[in-house]
Amino acid sequence: MSPVSDAKVLAAVHDELKSYATGENGVAVIETAGGVLSPSPSGSSQADLYRPLRLPVLLVGDHQLGGIGTTISAWESLHIRGYDVQSVALFAEGRYDNHSYLRDYFAERDIHAFSIPPPPGRASDVREDAEAVQRYYEHTSSTEDVTRFTHRFLEAHEQRISNLKAMPAEADKAIWHPFMQHRERSKDTIVAMDSAYGDYFQTYTTKQDAQNSSSAENTLLKPAFDGSASWWTQGLGHGNPQLALTAAHAAGRYGHVMFAGAVHEPALTLAQTMIEKMGNPRLSKVFYSDNGSTGMEVAVKMALRAATVRNGWNADDEVLILGLKNSYHGDTIGTMDLSEPSIYNKKVEWYSGRGHWLDFPQVKMRKGQWVVERPEDWEDAQKSSGQGRAFTSLDAVFDFQNRSEDHAYYMQYCKGVLATLEKEGKKIGALILEPILLGAGGMMFADPLFQRCLVESVRTYSSKAQSNQNEDTRAGMPVIFDEVFTGLYRLGRFSAASFLGVHPDIVVNAKLLTGGLLPLCTTTASQSIFEAFLSDDKSDALLHGHSYTAHAVGCAVANKSLDIMMKMDRDGTWKSFKNDWMQANNESTTPAERGAGAWSMWSSTFVKAISHRSNVDYVFALGSVLAISLKDPAGASYASTAATGVRDKLFAGSPGEDWVIHSRVLGNVLYLMAATTTKKETLEVIEDKVFTALE
Amino acid sequence: MSPVSDAKVLAAVHDELKSYATGENGVAVIETAGGVLSPSPSGSSQADLYRPLRLPVLLVGDHQLGGIGTTISAWESLHIRGYDVQSVALFAEGRYDNHSYLRDYFAERDIHAFSIPPPPGRASDVREDAEAVQRYYEHTSSTEDVTRFTHRFLEAHEQRISNLKAMPAEADKAIWHPFMQHRERSKDTIVAMDSAYGDYFQTYTTKQDAQNSSSAENTLLKPAFDGSASWWTQGLGHGNPQLALTAAHAAGRYGHVMFAGAVHEPALTLAQTMIEKMGNPRLSKVFYSDNGSTGMEVAVKMALRAATVRNGWNADDEVLILGLKNSYHGDTIGTMDLSEPSIYNKKVEWYSGRGHWLDFPQVKMRKGQWVVERPEDWEDAQKSSGQGRAFTSLDAVFDFQNRSEDHAYYMQYCKGVLATLEKEGKKIGALILEPILLGAGGMMFADPLFQRCLVESVRTYSSKAQSNQNEDTRAGMPVIFDEVFTGLYRLGRFSAASFLGVHPDIVVNAKLLTGGLLPLCTTTASQSIFEAFLSDDKSDALLHGHSYTAHAVGCAVANKSLDIMMKMDRDGTWKSFKNDWMQANNESTTPAERGAGAWSMWSSTFVKAISHRSNVDYVFALGSVLAISLKDPAGASYASTAATGVRDKLFAGSPGEDWVIHSRVLGNVLYLMAATTTKKETLEVIEDKVFTALE
Incomplete structure (x- = not known):
């Protein structure tokens, strides 16, 4: 039996968490298996496995000998993967007193570290043991530290959301954006990026938010495929x-x-x-x-x-x-x-x-x-x-x-x-x-x-x-x-x-x-x-x-x-892309005509198909680049708006879609660009979305 | 009793290690106390304490439950501090088999991970126990893994030195340097930077090397104060x-x-x-x-x-x-x-x-x-x-x-x-x-x-x-x-x-x-x-x-x-600098004349003193900047060489000096610039060196 893939684990967790998004079902806590970098079923680390969700973290520290170092190292491993570690919990173990060192250490980094009393020793009598544990839990969960932790953790979540919601308006005040006529800018046009991972941004827009809150789609953040490869820079995935x-x-x-x-x-x-x-x-x-x-x-x-x-x-x-x-x-x-x-x-x-x-x-x-x-x-x-x-x-x-x-x-x-x-x-x-x-x-x-x-x-x-x-x-x-x-x-x-x-x-x-x-x-x-x-x-x-x-x-x-x-x-990571184009080339070309082995990550069938769409003037694809020149009755120019309609459709998405596409236009040309690491499966979904978005 | 400062520990270790620099005394191994980020006597971490030495590292991993994660995290903590971790050693403990996962993990990162058999269990008889341990050591130190480790570790050291020695000539071949007339460049004028920490570069030059190998000063790397604040950029110390x-x-x-x-x-x-x-x-x-x-x-x-x-x-x-x-x-x-x-x-x-x-x-x-x-x-x-x-x-x-x-x-x-x-x-x-x-x-x-x-x-x-x-x-x-x-x-x-x-x-x-x-x-x-x-x-x-x-x-x-x-x-980190200038101001100024509270990290006494040096035209200091305009019989210009003599003297240093000063000139002006974190004690030493280097 082959091990469960990261994508599968992630999808299951994501689906389970979805029902908690509104907050009506209470709060969900995911306990990961093992330490921060312990292997997942596929062999990747726990921290890498869950990174696409970027959930706020409570790190459980180590109260034993050497625990100061391992706790801080674990925090560093989470931190460099872009996690927000909000709190650190430790047993208040008197012998090494790790908790007081770590409390100060993390306070300097705006992280709330707190301690709970160590659990009782195992009693020989089963019932006695159960009672002791029960008493322990009751006592511990009502200590001031734990109460304060719960309060702060939830508060930090609220804070994160309200910060995110304020960002577009704040940016409108303080930022001069590149390449933009600012008369066209308002808080509703600015995309706030909570974070990014792999091919996707985690986006928030006030406009989308207003639409969603009146619909069943009540998730605040919308994953959006980074369709401009972040202005042509992206190669190996965000948050690599x-x-x-x-x-x-x-x-x-x-x-x-x-x-x-x-x-x-x-x-x-x-x-x-x-x-x-x-x-x-x-x-x-x-x-x-x-x-x-x-x-x-x-x-x-x-x-x-x-x-x-x-x-x-x-x-x-x-x-x-x-x-x-x-x-x-x-x-x-x-x-x-x-x-x-x-x-x-x-x-x-x-x-x-x-x-x-x-x-x-x-x-x-x-x-x-x-x-x-x-x-x-x-x-x-x-x-x-x-x-x-x-x-x-x-x-x-x-x-x-x-x-x-x-x-x-x-x-x-x-x-x-x-x-x-x-x-x-x-x-x-x-x-x-x-x-x-x-x-x-x-x-x-x-x-x-x-x-x-x-x-x-x-x-x-x-x-x-x-x-x-x-x-x-x-x-x-x-x-x-x-x-x-x-x-x-x-x-x-x-x-x-x-x-x-x-x-x-x-x-x-x-x-x-x-x-x-x-x-x-x-x-x-x-x-x-x-x-x-x-x-x-x-x-x-x-x-x-x-x-x-x-x-x-x-x-x-x-x-x-x-x-x-x-x-x-x-x-040969790009072999399947190459094969697709080689086949397309071979079908229509005599061996003597074959040239440099030009190929693209965008499938030859898709490129051909969209070239026939009624609003498409012409297309081309090479490497990770796809360009779609749209017919513009007003003529092609930098000021053309022919492509912006398609761009907006792709970013709005349709109800029930897990993710949308963020793209950029140049006049009447809409282009899409993959990272070198983008998977064929992802591009196939995008191709479907684009085909539909074109008339 | 106040805890021993990092500087003191470091100085002691450094002095001890100095005698091993030639290799004639064999190889020294420093065993740090506790884990990678365990606190040092002063409360800083082990990894931070020893960072100025940037010694090659053998990381001893954790073979226990959860040890994969803690070992990798420990490596990451060392890695982000700029250490070269060359090898990872682990007990070959069958129960969790951490060592085989880690061997592959680190091999992908060009790090040699190897395992040694776990030590014998404690025997009740003292003599028996001692013998068992003795046998264990004898056996273990001759295993192929350990032999190969020793060999590779020493080889990596040789490799590091030969790479460093080749760098100036290689750079002369492949690099087009900024702001330089390359006719004046040769392998002997290029400074190779092994690394940098705090205020100092660790430099290697073929010229210095040739001089040193014929003298008693047989250390390959020369720490040099970054006197141009790395082209005016440096604020918080290298390798922060x-x-x-x-x-x-x-x-x-x-x-x-x-x-x-x-x-x-x-x-x-x-x-x-x-x-x-x-x-x-x-x-x-x-x-x-x-x-x-x-x-x-x-x-x-x-x-x-x-x-x-x-x-x-x-x-x-x-x-x-x-x-x-x-x-x-x-x-x-x-x-x-x-x-x-x-x-x-x-x-x-x-x-x-x-x-x-x-x-x-x-x-x-x-x-x-x-x-x-x-x-x-x-x-x-x-x-x-x-x-x-x-x-x-x-x-x-x-x-x-x-x-x-x-x-x-x-x-x-x-x-x-x-x-x-x-x-x-x-x-x-x-x-x-x-x-x-x-x-x-x-x-x-x-x-x-x-x-x-x-x-x-x-x-x-x-x-x-x-x-x-x-x-x-x-x-x-x-x-x-x-x-x-x-x-x-x-x-x-x-x-x-x-x-x-x-x-x-x-x-x-x-x-x-x-x-x-x-x-x-x-x-x-x-x-x-x-x-x-x-x-x-x-x-x-x-x-x-x-x-x-x-x-x-x-x-x-x-x-x-x-x-x-x-x-x-x-x-008030800069209070002592400010006080120095305030005092100098107050001594010579009536309260009504006092202005903006201008001050410098360079001491007012020193600035005054060098302004009297015979080859100095004028000086000024403000904030972290010190500028010394040297008299040039040929007149002040960008092409002037009046200041380069002093610059070269400061970089050559004198025998027995622990570190030298790397600085830049602009025509006939020699300037020095501190980071905002540079200590008064450091600047005092520099002031002495500069005073001496000026005529």
Whole structure:
């Protein structure tokens, strides 16, 4: 007989507790089996088993010799798993007096520790023994300590609920939210997060609360699938105890140690991993910063300087970048300048777009058919009207060997662009791309072959290109890949550049880097870029560095996260997803057409099915990303509201549903994103919900 | 009899262990008393007591009922304190078979768990008992498990040392360091940080190692006082277990939860604390980002937009900022634009200074005398030649009531500047100041009265100033205070603005915000600034937000750090420092002259003494900051090397010293910075070392 799974135990407990949610049935107490980290039937620990419920805890301490230490350690094990330990109970045993030490210890941590008299010794006479125990219970349950405990425990629960209920209004007062027009905000639109675990938030909204209290659905907290992967960061599940422990270990070993001229093990290991696993022979040096924006600031400083030095440009020359329209590289003013004028930057006083941006062909599934659509203004005989160039499978799009005609056309186009720019006397200091998916600019799937051709063009075109060097060392125009969103297994691979089969000079990674725990960014550069800053003059150096550069906690968590994700990759954790797409590819593709083995966590059948829904314009899926572009009579734009209706439906859910879906939109695009650890079963339920929510 | 202090126990153990450092005396094993968190004589835990030594650990597990849980919890308690637990030993007790569960559990965590047979039962005969025990020991110590353990434990130690020795060279290969001309870098200049605790790094350098191995000083790791407070971030000591636990709790409760339209308890609490404790009635909304640079980007976007809206400027108008020369606000290109052209930015292709910057009077102690020196190019009858205007004490500088003449002069000057700018048709969108101390731009102490006058001037001057409103609501030109370095007790107070007695519209805080653990930044704004972004048009919103905005780990750690520092402030932890300065102030100042109660952790006697050193130009100290400006025959500049000699002397130390000082320089300024928890005794030793290192 196989052991009972955690999910089964949890479901049984959850169902039993549900009837206590209203409080009318009194209070339920769950006594766990054994100690805090004693194994559950499946072998996981008690604390991990029950964590999704995050019930308030009464910890029963140890009054025996050594009990001070074991009680505090048990508390720490609960604490680092996100539990609220509200009280600690102990026998008032005179010999070691653990209870008075622990009372003070926990009082300092706002935890109420109390003691009860030890039980009577066993009497030889059975009836006498029963009576003694009876007397003991009667006496003990009426002691002041126990009465006060019961009172405080219930009070803390009330307090927790009233705090939660007040949070949206309080946040409306004190918080300036990111990316939001606050005229649209009220306490009813703010989602309070009580906590999160695995794929789910535990959410509270005043709106939902008002609706529920008048219905049978009387649970205060609503689990919601984290459908934006917490703004594209989430990789290994919320409340992951391994990441929590790793963060704490680094905090305990180092805190933060200044990184100027220094090194520590987590930073060194991470740098070596990034250089090695990227599979790009150009890369040799890692620069640390705190987020994608700062990492891109570093990248652009590196690239423009290298280009200026290589080309012998003057300090006053205006240097531009070459990029794609709808790119997005960050919120700092310098990274905003990397994008063409748009709604994001038009009211930022110091914004000034400093580049040349190209339209590009896009990959889409329309009514069950993969197509590559070229921009409307391309004068292109090959361009299919409306539906674009059709492909038998997603894999075939990545099969560059069988796309020589497209390749030739794209190369001609790219070289034409470069020639025009040169004729106009424009100095281009870098090519900057988000490989495969353009994220915040609208969630678009660029034809990977076109991006590859752009890189090939700038490498071979430049008059300064050293033709005597091989592909891996040739300098030319620096190529920056912004893999902040697309790298590190978001699309199923460590490196998004690997889909294109080219080697950028600078790669920026963040978001998933820490598995979804805290901010950290790496800018990894080639030796040639690095050397452009070497001189005897200090002012030639890259004078950049944030105070928490390479903070040990972030680097250690990143190492742990990458280890786990690389192991999942090796161990075939995503095999069933891959098989699904391989089968879909094989059914419609000849072996010669098969490309890179493109796959997604979203099932191929589901993606096809929703592409046929009447309000869907097109869809695509790759890795953990699913994007659904909805038809908007008013036209596609950032201000579109076509997708918000679906988003709201998914979050409202329907009566009787155990959980809902929290998602984000970008204009008329609704996207969903899984963690790398999300289970197929979970995604299948989401697929059903989404299919229903679409018309 | 008072209990033995941790320091005393530690010193005794350390001295004893020293003789084993060479390995010639064999291996020492320390057996701690009781469990991992059992109380030490002083009441702290065993794990905390021995943490400064961070010795490799053999954890003796528990083979009894419940022992799986207590063993793992004990390991977690060690792990979050930064220990390397290398092995776990257990009795192979058949009844519960804890050892086989634990062996697998720890193997997954790269920890070697092994078991030994349980000891024999006690025999009634004393001699028989002794023999049985003897046989047991003989047998057990030769079991394969025990032999392998000994071997692996020693091997791990060798491995640790060889890793450490390789680190500088490996870092030289893989790392691009912040703010460094890498031509000056080699493996011999890189400091490897094994770990850190309290005020100290545990450092290894190949250079020191080469010197030591040829001398009697044969310890591999050198403790070094973290004299730059890890780039101005450190507040509560490295490896602080409270912060580590808090970080882990937030990681366990939330991971990171997306903050768009959402709220969680740590972010809300922190926002409320910032608004309340700043003591500035203007402030009402907190915006989160990841570091000082991004927080200043947010601040400048806020201010320029508000100024444009308030003044009805056109979108194309060039808007500038008003600031002080030598200001520094960050490394992103937008924040670089806030500073005048300098060595930091002159080779950043996209830099363009967008402001008007003023020279300013500076506070210095020269040869025992506090002076305020006005800029050389001010046409100023009052200006003392060379020595500047003298003050009886530091406190008297802050006594604005008794400086009405200076006030009148400064106001006249500031209004003159504003009038000129207006005449030139320049549009000034914000006044931006680092209150009191200008940090990275050269560590300068601005006359606080002058900064106050600047704020007063822009508030009353602007033709758009609504004269019918009171001081706390009047809009006018937005005033941004960059308190990233100077706020949150770096200068002894929660708010650095409070020294000036003015209320900025926007305040940016970072660095000390998390007590020195990880990156987080708050930009706190007035209601009036917030309202400038309200409209029915989404594009009028502040479209800014990083993925990890308001990450729960950072906010929770910030709440804990602020709690601890505010408590220290209330409890009079810094009383002896304050008393020292109050006494110094009182001796030389009449009661009427006494100002804000300015004080420093660096003793007034020491500051005076070093101001007389022959190679010292001037000094100052405030809060935890000490700055020593050294005479440089070549003139003061960022490229000056006058201070590096002293820095190198402090880090090299002298034979027999237990620890050295790691410090940073800014041009010809050597500065030292304590954590808020640094002890007076420690600082006294440092003061001696510094006094000696100066000529």
